Amino acid sequence: MTCPFCQKNFVYHSQFKTHLLRHEDVKPYVCTLCDKPFYTAAELKSHQLVHSDFKQFCCGLCGKWFKSKAGVKLHFKICPDNPGFANLTRHVTVHTGQKQYKCQVCDKVFSHSGHLNRHMSVHTGDRPFTCSVCKKSFSQKDHLNSHKQYVHGNRRPRHYRP
Numbered sequence: 001m002t003c004p005f006c007q008k009n010f011v012y013h014s015q016f017k018t019h020l021l022r023h024e025d026v027k028p029y030v031c032t033l034c035d036k037p038f039y040t041a042a043e044l045k046s047h048q049l050v051h052s053d054f055k056q057f058c059c060g061l062c063g064k065w066f067k068s069k070a071g072v073k074l075h076f077k078i079c080p081d082n083p084g085f086a087n088l089t090r091h092v093t094v095h096t097g098q099k100q101y102k103c104q105v106c107d108k109v110f111s112h113s114g115h116l117n118r119h120m121s122v123h124t125g126d127r128p129f130t131c132s133v134c135k136k137s138f139s140q141k142d143h144l145n146s147h148k149q150y151v152h153g154n155r156r157p158r159h160y161r162p
Contacts, residue, residue, distance in 0.1 A: 046070075 027037030121139035
């Protein structure tokens, strides 16, 4: 069966009928507690959890309980016990502009500790990355790599004009 509105195909007639309700905006299932309508009985059943204090889904990382599977899935992304949460916390600084790492020498601030550590070579003069061809040294590995490409390779900087 093919939907006449969007050409989506269905194997089961029951799925086809439920799908058509969405195009016709018919919501036959209504919550008896708040009168909110739904397309399917499953959507209504899921919604009814908001009116209950029963929490049956548990975060496997921190043990916090939730009313719905969707709730625990959303929580998992921001759970402090999630190993990926540190990356999220770090990423948020991109949007907030928060810079909490301050150089004690020149008062310049950075959003990440690694950026501050890399900056410190400006003050220490440390240049641990040495070119194997000409022995010139650099404070950052990416500077060494660029040097090798543009000086010893056959690539030229984008702004280069012969």
